[in-house]
Amino acid sequence: MDFLPDPFPLLSAFLQWLAVIVVIFSSVLLITFTSNLVSNGARGAALYGQSLGQSLVEIFSTSVSRCYALAKLTFTEAIRRKALFVFVVFAVLFMFAGWFLSDPDQSAKYAKDAVKIHVTFILNVLTWLTMIVMLLLACIGIPEDIRLRSIHTVVTKPARRFEIVLSRILGYVGVGTVLLGIMSATSLVWIYRQVPVSARSELTARQPIWGQLSFLDRMGNETTAGINVGDIWDYRSYIEGATKSRAIWRFENVTPAMLTTMTDEDGKTYEALRLESRIEAFRSHKGNMDRTTRFQYIILNPERNLEVTAATLEIGDEFSGRTDGIRRTLIAETKDNESKTVDLINDLVAKDGSLTIAVACTDPGQYLGMARSDLFIRLPDAPFAVTFFKAILGIWLFMVLTVTLGVTASTFVKGPFAIMTIFTFLTVSITGREFIRKLLSDEWKGGGAFESAYRIPTYMNDTTDLPSNPGTQLIKWVDWIMNGFLWLIQQILPNVSYFNMTGYVANGFDVDNWNTLLPAVLVTIGYFIPCVLIGYYCLRSRELEAK
Amino acid sequence: MNQSESRNRKLAYLGFIVLLLVPIVLLGMPGGGSSTPPGLLSSMRSKFELGESDIGKIDPTSAAMNMVLLGFRGIAVNTLWSNMDHYKNTKNWAQMKSTSDAIIRLQPHFISVWRFTSWNLAFNVSAEWDSVKDRFHWVKEGAKFLQNGIDINAKNPDLAWEEGRIIGFKIGMSDEARYFRKFFKNDPDTELYKGGPDPKLNEQGLDNYLVARDWYLKANDRELNQRQRILDRTLFRSYPARSYFDYAAALQKDGVFGEQTRVAWDDAYRDWTTKFGREVFYVPEVPEVGMSMEMTEDDISRQAKTGDEERRLRKAVDDYQKICNYRYWRERARCEREPQMADAHREIYEAQVAYSEQRLTEAKALVESGMKNFAAMLKKYPDLLQYDDLLLEDALTAVLMWQYILKLSGETPSDDYPLKVIWDSQQGRIPDVQARLDRWLLEQSRNIDKK
Amino acid sequence: MSTDVASPTAAKDSSSLSSGNEPVISIRNLSKDYRDFWGRPKVKALKSLTMEVRKGEVFGLLGPNGSGKTTTMKLLLGLLFPTEGEISILGKPATDVSKNERIGYLPEESYLYRFLNAEETLDFYGRLFRLPADVRKQRTNELLELVKVSHARKRQLKEYSKGMTRRIGLAQALINDPELILLDEPTSGLDPLGNRDMKDLILKLKEQGKTIVMCSHLLADVQDVCDRIAILYGGELKVMGRVDELVKEQDATQIRSSKLSEAAASEVLDVLKKHGVTDVQIDQPTSSLEDLFLRTVQESRERPGRRISV
Numbered sequence A: 001m002d003f004l005p006d007p008f009p010l011l012s013a014f015l016q017w018l019a020v021i022v023v024i025f026s027s028v029l030l031i032t033f034t035s036n037l038v039s040n041g042a043r044g045a046a047l048y049g050q051s052l053g054q055s056l057v058e059i060f061s062t063s064v065s066r067c068y069a070l071a072k073l074t075f076t077e078a079i080r081r082k083a084l085f086v087f088v089v090f091a092v093l094f095m096f097a098g099w100f101l102s103d104p105d106q107s108a109k110y111a112k113d114a115v116k117i118h119v120t121f122i123l124n125v126l127t128w129l130t131m132i133v134m135l136l137l138a139c140i141g142i143p144e145d146i147r148l149r150s151i152h153t154v155v156t157k158p159a160r161r162f163e164i165v166l167s168r169i170l171g172y173v174g175v176g177t178v179l180l181g182i183m184s185a186t187s188l189v190w191i192y193r194q195v196p197v198s199a200r201s202e203l204t205a206r207q208p209i210w211g212q213l214s215f216l217d218r219m220g221n222e223t224t225a226g227i228n229v230g231d232i233w234d235y236r237s238y239i240e241g242a243t244k245s246r247a248i249w250r251f252e253n254v255t256p257a258m259l260t261t262m263t264d265e266d267g268k269t270y271e272a273l274r275l276e277s278r279i280e281a282f283r284s285h286k287g288n289m290d291r292t293t294r295f296q297y298i299i300l301n302p303e304r305n306l307e308v309t310a311a312t313l314e315i316g317d318e319f320s321g322r323t324d325g326i327r328r329t330l331i332a333e334t335k336d337n338e339s340k341t342v343d344l345i346n347d348l349v350a351k352d353g354s355l356t357i358a359v360a361c362t363d364p365g366q367y368l369g370m371a372r373s374d375l376f377i378r379l380p381d382a383p384f385a386v387t388f389f390k391a392i393l394g395i396w397l398f399m400v401l402t403v404t405l406g407v408t409a410s411t412f413v414k415g416p417f418a419i420m421t422i423f424t425f426l427t428v429s430i431t432g433r434e435f436i437r438k439l440l441s442d443e444w445k446g447g448g449a450f451e452s453a454y455r456i457p458t459y460m461n462d463t464t465d466l467p468s469n470p471g472t473q474l475i476k477w478v479d480w481i482m483n484g485f486l487w488l489i490q491q492i493l494p495n496v497s498y499f500n501m502t503g504y505v506a507n508g509f510d511v512d513n514w515n516t517l518l519p520a521v522l523v524t525i526g527y528f529i530p531c532v533l534i535g536y537y538c539l540r541s542r543e544l545e546a547k
Numbered sequence B: 001m002n003q004s005e006s007r008n009r010k011l012a013y014l015g016f017i018v019l020l021l022v023p024i025v026l027l028g029m030p031g032g033g034s035s036t037p038p039g040l041l042s043s044m045r046s047k048f049e050l051g052e053s054d055i056g057k058i059d060p061t062s063a064a065m066n067m068v069l070l071g072f073r074g075i076a077v078n079t080l081w082s083n084m085d086h087y088k089n090t091k092n093w094a095q096m097k098s099t100s101d102a103i104i105r106l107q108p109h110f111i112s113v114w115r116f117t118s119w120n121l122a123f124n125v126s127a128e129w130d131s132v133k134d135r136f137h138w139v140k141e142g143a144k145f146l147q148n149g150i151d152i153n154a155k156n157p158d159l160a161w162e163e164g165r166i167i168g169f170k171i172g173m174s175d176e177a178r179y180f181r182k183f184f185k186n187d188p189d190t191e192l193y194k195g196g197p198d199p200k201l202n203e204q205g206l207d208n209y210l211v212a213r214d215w216y217l218k219a220n221d222r223e224l225n226q227r228q229r230i231l232d233r234t235l236f237r238s239y240p241a242r243s244y245f246d247y248a249a250a251l252q253k254d255g256v257f258g259e260q261t262r263v264a265w266d267d268a269y270r271d272w273t274t275k276f277g278r279e280v281f282y283v284p285e286v287p288e289v290g291m292s293m294e295m296t297e298d299d300i301s302r303q304a305k306t307g308d309e310e311r312r313l314r315k316a317v318d319d320y321q322k323i324c325n326y327r328y329w330r331e332r333a334r335c336e337r338e339p340q341m342a343d344a345h346r347e348i349y350e351a352q353v354a355y356s357e358q359r360l361t362e363a364k365a366l367v368e369s370g371m372k373n374f375a376a377m378l379k380k381y382p383d384l385l386q387y388d389d390l391l392l393e394d395a396l397t398a399v400l401m402w403q404y405i406l407k408l409s410g411e412t413p414s415d416d417y418p419l420k421v422i423w424d425s426q427q428g429r430i431p432d433v434q435a436r437l438d439r440w441l442l443e444q445s446r447n448i449d450k451k
Numbered sequence C: 001m002s003t004d005v006a007s008p009t010a011a012k013d014s015s016s017l018s019s020g021n022e023p024v025i026s027i028r029n030l031s032k033d034y035r036d037f038w039g040r041p042k043v044k045a046l047k048s049l050t051m052e053v054r055k056g057e058v059f060g061l062l063g064p065n066g067s068g069k070t071t072t073m074k075l076l077l078g079l080l081f082p083t084e085g086e087i088s089i090l091g092k093p094a095t096d097v098s099k100n101e102r103i104g105y106l107p108e109e110s111y112l113y114r115f116l117n118a119e120e121t122l123d124f125y126g127r128l129f130r131l132p133a134d135v136r137k138q139r140t141n142e143l144l145e146l147v148k149v150s151h152a153r154k155r156q157l158k159e160y161s162k163g164m165t166r167r168i169g170l171a172q173a174l175i176n177d178p179e180l181i182l183l184d185e186p187t188s189g190l191d192p193l194g195n196r197d198m199k200d201l202i203l204k205l206k207e208q209g210k211t212i213v214m215c216s217h218l219l220a221d222v223q224d225v226c227d228r229i230a231i232l233y234g235g236e237l238k239v240m241g242r243v244d245e246l247v248k249e250q251d252a253t254q255i256r257s258s259k260l261s262e263a264a265a266s267e268v269l270d271v272l273k274k275h276g277v278t279d280v281q282i283d284q285p286t287s288s289l290e291d292l293f294l295r296t297v298q299e300s301r302e303r304p305g306r307r308i309s310v
Helices: A010-060 A063-080 A083-100 A106-145 A152-157 A159-192 A197-202 A344-348 A384-410 A415-440 A450-456 A470-492 A502-506 A511-540 B001-029 B041-047 B060-068 B074-088 B093-106 B111-128 B130-150 B157-173 B175-183 B209-223 B233-237 B240-253 B259-276 B297-303 B307-323 B324-336 B338-356 B360-380 B382-386 B390-408 B418-426 B427-450 C007-016 C069-077 C098-100 C120-127 C133-146 C164-173 C192-207 C221-225 C243-246 C262-275 C288-302
Strands: A205-210 A214-217 A238-239 A247-253 A260-263 A270-279 A281-283 A294-301 A304-315 A323-325 A331-333 A339-345 A353-362 A364-372 A375-382 C023-035 C041-054 C057-061 C083-088 C103-106 C180-184 C212-217 C230-234 C237-243
Touching: A010 A159, A010 A511, A063 A083, A063 A106, A063 A159, A063 A364, A063 C120, A083 A106, A083 A159, A106 A152, A106 A159, A106 A197, A106 A384, A106 A502, A106 B093, A106 B297, A152 A159, A159 A384, A159 A511, A197 A470, A205 A384, A205 B427, A214 A238, A238 A353, A247 A375, A260 A375, A294 A323, A294 A344, A294 C180, A304 A323, A304 A331, A304 A344, A323 A331, A323 B427, A331 A344, A339 A344, A339 C083, A344 B233, A353 C133, A364 C098, A384 A415, A384 A502, A384 A511, A415 A470, A450 A470, A470 C069, A511 C221, B060 B093, B074 B111, B093 B111, B093 B130, B111 B130, B111 B157, B130 B157, B130 B175, B157 B175, B157 B240, B157 C164, B175 B209, B209 B233, B209 B240, B233 B240, B233 B307, B240 B259, B240 B324, B259 B324, B259 B338, B297 B307, B307 B324, B324 B382, B338 B360, B338 B427, B360 B382, B360 B390, B382 B390, B390 B418, B390 B427, B418 B427, C023 C069, C023 C212, C041 C069, C041 C083, C041 C212, C041 C237, C057 C069, C057 C221, C069 C083, C069 C180, C069 C212, C098 C103, C103 C164, C120 C164, C133 C164, C164 C192, C192 C212, C192 C221, C221 C243, C230 C243, C230 C288, C237 C243
Parallel strands: C057 C212, C057 C230, C103 C180, C180 C212
Antiparallel strands: A205 A375, A214 A247, A238 A364, A247 A353, A260 A270, A270 A323, A270 A375, A281 A364, A294 A304, A294 A353, A331 A339, C023 C041, C023 C083, C230 C237
8 A cells, every 4th residue: 555656756857857868969969979070070070060950850840641651551560460469368368367366265355355466467467468569569660671671662752760760659659559458448347357246346446635644752742753663664653552642644625525425324324524544553462352453533623722533443454444434513522521513624624724633542552553645535436447547548658668668779779689678678677776776875785796796705794894905996996887887777767666556556546647647658758759869860870771 | 512511510410419319218208008118217206206296286377387487487486575575564465465376386396485475474464463353364374375285295294284383373372362263163254154164274163273183193194204394203293192282271271171171181191192102213312223202111121122222212212201291291181181180170260250250159169179179189190290381370370269269258368278389389470370360350350241 | 996994084075975964863982881890891882983864864873793783872862871972862962851752762672561562552652752642542543553563452562473562663663753763673573574564664754754763784674775874893883875875886887687588698798798898797686785794894804993985
């Protein structure tokens, strides 16, 4: 349930992108200009200027009609090259997936897990299958065209090489769209059929309103985090039971429109604020084992000095969460031990529109762990298909990225090499970004690769300094260069985590538009623009002879 | 000329290939059925039981997956392990479980993986949950997971032993034992199991220790053909009998006294002394002579051929009896199977119940009779006094109970009472025993309130 | 027959004889080295070629395999980049794509998309010229008729024979009604009938005022259709000029007639003898371009690095 995204830093991301682009392009321009100048003198410089001018003219005279023709050609080529064989693989995977995934005698309570497992499986299969198939197609397109020299007939027409690169990408994206469209629609049906009936309610798209979380310690003082009970995962912070310790959420812009009509046990309906929580309990002693740990929702309005205990509840189904309605009409205890009726919206929402909800643990000696995403206002859900297809959109964007990179790489290296390069590039992006970040930060001790290679066989731990001699200097220097290289790689690796929206879908949440979907779109565009230009540059500056 | 050269070279390669193929074909010739004798590889495979079908049940999914992965199984397994660790750390239990399943499909005959993962599920994951029912669910997951391993590795004794440990030890001895033992017979998932046990683990609705005993027996059976790698062999083979002790002791703990418990002790005694006790072990200390736990001095001198052998055999018997706590359990069972001891337990327990229900006169009579019986039995089996053991705690509980009753009815305890010797010698253990008794009484009163 | 070292002026002189006026293609000092992976020159495919092609003429590039014909053509089209020298084609540099609007190119082997059918192929190339749909349709039909493959218009090209592929290749080169047509070995792979059709077509295009550059090693083709030719050997220009002039032997006279009877032949011989002509041969005429070609190749082998004048 750790999918709550950080707000996307739009401006700084854009600036970094711009910086990288400027650095890359200016260095390319500088290098090519210098080499031209060196090899051909002043005439080289003039030729270079002429060719640059030609390039700009070509880019700006791009024709939609030609692009359409070329994209259509790419599409037809892919289809007639039997790209659709992927459906066979897909079908086989599905036929046998049941063997791996289903657990027939699961109790109803754990049937919800089936949703998570099936959805994760499907989205992973779609991601990797599309990526591999599209990578194979995109990387062999242009090299084959050059090898068979069919490209000769195209470039001797008014087709610009820019258009060729662009249209190749568009054509493959078209193929990918068709593949993904069919596979995802099939998958949706398959998920509905595979998930046990009792767990179908988990196939949904929760619309959460997230709050800001802060804590009070056991003395009631404000603090940024609660207690760590010794988990490796420092995601959740814990509050201690039967003390003044609280986890406090502040929800902005709470309006009556957020209220939902709910039904109580007697079948009566009432207006309530629907809260969903996933609170984890940690017992420091056995306590009462007949029930789960208890907690309270306390609604605070400091402006009016109101503190209303809205409900005392049990954790219940830990890790899968519980949904409760906070009634609009609540009973508040005043200081004189009298009770009066308060209205959730009119009396408890602060003037700035915020609502403060505190969670307290009532069992002495027990702890409750919470993170920001563990409590939210749950608005009426959207259909599951909404979040599912948003995740598919994420995969689609990833496919666009794959195709763009693949086509670009194929303009300067041969097919198999392009496939390996881009496959490695993407795999490292998926699995290695965090690793590289840690290598470059001080989080991991022990120095760089060479220093580690020296320390390991000599059993020298990271607290001991290396002996000061020229050898150490050399090691540090080489490591510095290696890290610099790694830093460069880090700058150009895409943050593919945005494309992976599995967390949302598997847990029954709607995909966050602003902090996940938008960044995914921007990352794709961010790679698309320079890649097309690089691809164009490479295709333009090479002789189209198969060698 | 060039062409013929190239052809000659190709022919040479072909010849070489055929030459290399000949030994492979001869070595790898399949056995069984045909008139030709099996090749060396084939006969070695069956000799060392390396064939998939020799090891256990074949899982077609797992075989298919391994084939599809070609040589990349190691990489895949590594990735899965690190994923599983990640899921575990981030408490994503569903995915952790399904990743474990995937790992085991790739390494179905890797015993440590089965042991590690089942332990992980039954002990670590289960402890993460707040509700006892959830904890029980995960203990079951661990046990069920292991059952697959036992089928797939049909000759391995370790896994069957582990299964016994989860079902006996985890269910019977953990903090939640009172709940778990109940759940084992009446699963909390009433929707699925209609109030009965989970048939995968306990088809007949038996006590967990009896089910565990069956697993230990299976482990012992398998151990005769394949070496176990968990414990000293004598200890390993004592587990079926031990389960009987655990069963009998658990009955007492549950407040079940009388004939059923006495019979359980009696069974345990006979199993211990006649089966396990008579089993012959060849231990490294006296490799030439078979040793067994129930050896008398006569047996030892009869078996040993030389004086040195006799000395070593005597020492070995003594050592291994200590390792298995053999003499204690024999003495304890011998004592517990006597009706008088059963009476003592019953009376003390009933006194506790009477006390919590405020029937003081009855309680006093019961506890005093219980103490007398208890003292009598300890006199009969004085050896038991030298063991630091639960039985003595029961004696302390009885004395404490007696003191409580007297206090409540305003009497002063006399200085001379049965079990006084124990009370005086075991002062250090009193706080623990008292705390346990107090908690029991508190829970008891809560239950009464509920009713 | 005399040989002479060629001079630039000689080339200029001979080009002034050509029929057209303004140059459609002008090549100056064009060289091309093929380099290996390390950038070291491996093969000098073309050495300092200077020539012009004028509007409305059919220009033939001749030479044995590997003489630099196709390289020249690819340089003209911007498929290869020159190591040295300048190219102006239709008034633009070779790398300028916009020149392609007015050019039609038939590659050495028809490098077409084998998964498309004939109609799709022409439609696709038509789109690259941004031809409107109706024009594309009309042209497609016309061209398929012209190259005689309209019966197979729906078949994928991978099922085509070599000759048919060649025809579609020609059709795609004409899809934009080009001013300048570059044909690389236009008749290769064609049967005699196809060969004839191709030559007729070239002449027809010439009549329409198109400029055609073709390269070939089949001399009969060249002789039949070309106005001017250049013979390349080893990347060097050896001979260039009008075909009729190049094959004309200044100190010989040829009498041509339909086949003479024995009697008639001896009478003619007698007449010639009367005029003191003794070295008379009577036989069937042979392709004199072939003579020229073989002689050029022969001499180039013996005395490399020289321009041969006729």
